[in-house]
Amino acid sequence: MIEEPYRWVEAIANRREYVETQLSSGSPIAALSFRDGILFLTLGRNRQKIFEIYDRIAMGAIGHPGDIERLRMAAIELASTEGFTRSAADVSLRRLAHYSLSPVMKNAFEQVYGAPFLARLVFGEIGPTPDEDLFLRVEYDGAIATNGSGGAPVRQHFAVLSATTASNELMETFLRDSYKIDMELREAVRAALDAWSVGHLGGTRSNGEKQLPDRDAIAKHRDEQLATAGIEAAVLERNASSAIRYRALTDEEARSLLA
Amino acid sequence: MEQRAMALDQFSLGSGEDFPALLRRKGLLGQPTAIVDLARGGGSSAMTQTESTTILAFKFSGGVLVAGDRRATSGHTVVYDRADKVLEIDRHSLMAIAGVPATAWEMARVLEHSFQYFRRTQLQEMSVDGKVRALSKLLRDNLGFVMQGVGVVVPIFATYDGNSHPEARLYFYDAMGAQFEAADYAATGSGSPAVRGILYYENNWGAKPLKDLNEDEAVSIALRALNTAAETDTATGGIDRTAKIFPVIKTVSRDGITTLPNDKIDKVYNESVA
Numbered sequence: 001m002i003e004e005p006y007r008w009v010e011a012i013a014n015r016r017e018y019v020e021t022q023l024s025s026g027s028p029i030a031a032l033s034f035r036d037g038i039l040f041l042t043l044g045r046n047r048q049k050i051f052e053i054y055d056r057i058a059m060g061a062i063g064h065p066g067d068i069e070r071l072r073m074a075a076i077e078l079a080s081t082e083g084f085t086r087s088a089a090d091v092s093l094r095r096l097a098h099y100s101l102s103p104v105m106k107n108a109f110e111q112v113y114g115a116p117f118l119a120r121l122v123f124g125e126i127g128p129t130p131d132e133d134l135f136l137r138v139e140y141d142g143a144i145a146t147n148g149s150g151g152a153p154v155r156q157h158f159a160v161l162s163a164t165t166a167s168n169e170l171m172e173t174f175l176r177d178s179y180k181i182d183m184e185l186r187e188a189v190r191a192a193l194d195a196w197s198v199g200h201l202g203g204t205r206s207n208g209e210k211q212l213p214d215r216d217a218i219a220k221h222r223d224e225q226l227a228t229a230g231i232e233a234a235v236l237e238r239n240a241s242s243a244i245r246y247r248a249l250t251d252e253e254a255r256s257l258l259a
Numbered sequence: 260m261e262q263r264a265m266a267l268d269q270f271s272l273g274s275g276e277d278f279p280a281l282l283r284r285k286g287l288l289g290q291p292t293a294i295v296d297l298a299r300g301g302g303s304s305a306m307t308q309t310e311s312t313t314i315l316a317f318k319f320s321g322g323v324l325v326a327g328d329r330r331a332t333s334g335h336t337v338v339y340d341r342a343d344k345v346l347e348i349d350r351h352s353l354m355a356i357a358g359v360p361a362t363a364w365e366m367a368r369v370l371e372h373s374f375q376y377f378r379r380t381q382l383q384e385m386s387v388d389g390k391v392r393a394l395s396k397l398l399r400d401n402l403g404f405v406m407q408g409v410g411v412v413v414p415i416f417a418t419y420d421g422n423s424h425p426e427a428r429l430y431f432y433d434a435m436g437a438q439f440e441a442a443d444y445a446a447t448g449s450g451s452p453a454v455r456g457i458l459y460y461e462n463n464w465g466a467k468p469l470k471d472l473n474e475d476e477a478v479s480i481a482l483r484a485l486n487t488a489a490e491t492d493t494a495t496g497g498i499d500r501t502a503k504i505f506p507v508i509k510t511v512s513r514d515g516i517t518t519l520p521n522d523k524i525d526k527v528y529n530e531s532v533a
Contacts, residue, residue: 052379076379077281084278084372085287242350244375 011112019109019140022118024163026062028171028199031122032158032179033130034188037245038236040124041192041254043200043229050234052246054079055088056126057096058236060161063119063140071119075101088243093125097136097144106142116140122161126236126245130181135159157181160199166210167202173212174198186257189233193258197222231255278373279397288369292403292410310357310413311494312344313450315484316429317443317458317469319477322512323417323427325353326481328450328489329504330496331360340496345507349374350515351419352390357448358412358434362404366397366412387420391430391438398436405434413447419511427511443469450488450495457484474510478524479531481508486532498528 029042029049040050040060050060053075061068078100083091101121109116117140125134135147137159148155158179160171175195183191197218213221231254236245282288311332316325327344330337345355346367354370356363373393377385385393394416404410416430416438430438431445439445443462446454461480462469472480482498485506489497498505505528508519 048382051382054379073380076376080278080372080376080379081282081285081287084282084368244350 008112012110015109015112015116016141019116019118020164023063023120023140024203026120026163026203028160028162028167028196028203029060029062029122030158030160030171030175030192030195030199031058031060031124031135032175032188032192032195033133033181034183034185035130035238036185036235037238038124038126038133039185039188039192039233040235041189041196041231041233043193043196043225044232045229048232050232050248052234052248053096053123054083054091055243056236056245057091057093058124058234058246060122061119062161062163063117067117067119068121071101071105071117071121074104093123093134093136097123097138101138102142102144104142105138105140109141120161122159124159124236126238128238130157131155133157137161158195160195162199163203167199170202170210170212171195171199174218185235189254189257192233193222193226193231194218197225200225226255277393278376279369279400281376282369291400292407310411310448312357312448313446313454313485313488313492313495314344314355314357314415314448315444315446315451315454315458315481316355316415316417316441317445317462317477317481318427318429319469319472319474319510321474321477322419322510323353323429324474324477324481324508324510325355325415325417326485326506326508327355328485328496328506330494332494335493337496340499340502340504343507345509347371347509347516348390351421351511353417353509353511353516354394355415355417355447356412357414357451359410362401362410363412363414366394366401366414369397370394387418387422387428390418391416395432395436395438398432398434402435415445415447417511419513419515421513425513446484448495450485450492453488453491454484457487475527478508478519478527482506482524482528482532498532500525500528 027042027044029040031038031040040058042049047065051072053059075096078096079091105117108114119140121138123136127133137145147159158175160168162168162171178191201213201221230251233249233254235247235249237247279288283290312328314327316323325345329341331339331342345353348354348371354367370393374385374390401410411434413434414432418428420426420428429441429445431441431447432438444458486497489495503521505521505524508524510517
């Protein structure tokens with residue numbers, strides 16, 4: 001019966017609803033370019049959500065730990081074998097996402113008798129300048145959103161990943177207003193924390209919420225959460241002497257930047 | 260598409276495998292070479308193979324110093340006089356090679372990717388013992404080539420162990436993969452007998468033991484030792500100041516790897532060797 005086109009569409013719609021429900025409690029992740037690199041930041045209490053993929057690529061993920069792990073391993077394997085057989089310069093985030101991860105995730109999502117990936121991913125690839133940084137979000141159904149490429153006039157210098165589409169949009173609206181090019185790490189950490197606060201507020205409210213909370217509400221929620229959760233952050237360094245650009249920031253290091 | 264999905268499924272089970280195993284699964288690295296029966300004429304004996312170069316390493320006050328000459332030979336011919344035999348594997352590890360360059364560089368490449376692959380997948384740095392063992396395993400896998408008379412590699416591995424008792428560590432290997440931790444110094448390659456004599460002498464009866472030398476003194480001894488090796492060993496290149504060919508000298512310390520610039524080597528050479 002699932003072979004009938006209508007049933008299939010219905011099954012996919014149900015499945016989308018199921019996945020969205022499963023993902024609806026994730027803590028948001030903000031990634032943004034600053035002068036000396038790309039910052040990934042989230043707040044959390046238990047498990048790691050920001051990972052090193054290759055020399056110039058990092059990943060943030062929300063979803064089921066098992067699924068995140070499979071996708072993370074796949075990405076690392078593909079990047080590592082490519083970097084070994086050709087060169088590190090041939091490892092490209094665009095290819096990794098478009099030709100490897102997206103088709104597999106779409107396939108898993110549409111094979112309605114199998115399990116979909118319960119995960120959303122956000123990637124960042126460091127470039128020589130902030131204008132050349134690439135951000136890319138891959139959804140559980142294989143859909144890809146980038147920060148602008150292929151001649152798009154406006155290129156965003158950030159990417160967000162949140163539990164719901166509504167809170168994603170709120171975070172992007174917030175960053176579109178408050179993001180400044182060529183920030184210092186200190187300013188970037190502040191901007192990312194506020195964006196996280198917006199996303200977290202948006203996620204905990206009802207789904208209908210489309211209004212950006214006011215400045216005080218954002219700051220209040222941020223400080224409340226900072227009191228009980230740890231900052232998880234990592235930087236892809238723009239001008240590191242070594243080929244490996246990924247550096248995790250400790251909670252202490254991130255908090256010292258807020259002082 | 261179906262094949263892709265299947266390929267991805269393997270990843271979930273693959274998290275425990277090391278990088279060479281991953282490369283072999285994907286057909287990107289040869290299987291461990293078979294050991295041929297020498298009695299049936301498998302090739303020249305491993306004993307007759309030379310590892311034509313000189314590599315030395317010793318601990319000094321600033322960590323470990325690793326130095327190598329620049330000459331690459333094939334039989335009696337000098338093929339290349341700017342070979343770099345001291346290779347950086349990660350931020351704190353150096354591998355210096357004596358032996359067949361093709362095999363050695365490939366090993367260094369596999370090793371470099373192995374350490375990074377481990378850190379990225381397992382979310383922790385590989386321990387020094389794990390790294391030492393990884394090189395040992397690559398050498399063991401290469402044994403078939405060694406027995407056939409091609410591909411012998413005898414490396415030195417220097418690293419800085421950042422554990423609860425931070426210290427510089429130095430290892431040398433034989434061609435079969437046995438690893439030995441060196442207390443003070445190690446040397447490998449065809450010019451190494453002379454170097455070993457010098458380092459032994461300096462360590463016991465020199466002005467001060469090797470481990471107490473400052474950087475300039477350490478560089479000076481490394482240059483003198485390499486020059487001595489080049490005096491009698493045709494496969495070891497000396498210092499060619501007209502062509503500005505200097506040995507490669509690198510140090511490993513708590514802060515990572517430093518490559519000594521040529522002018523610094525030239526200066527020390529001028530003051531204490533020439």
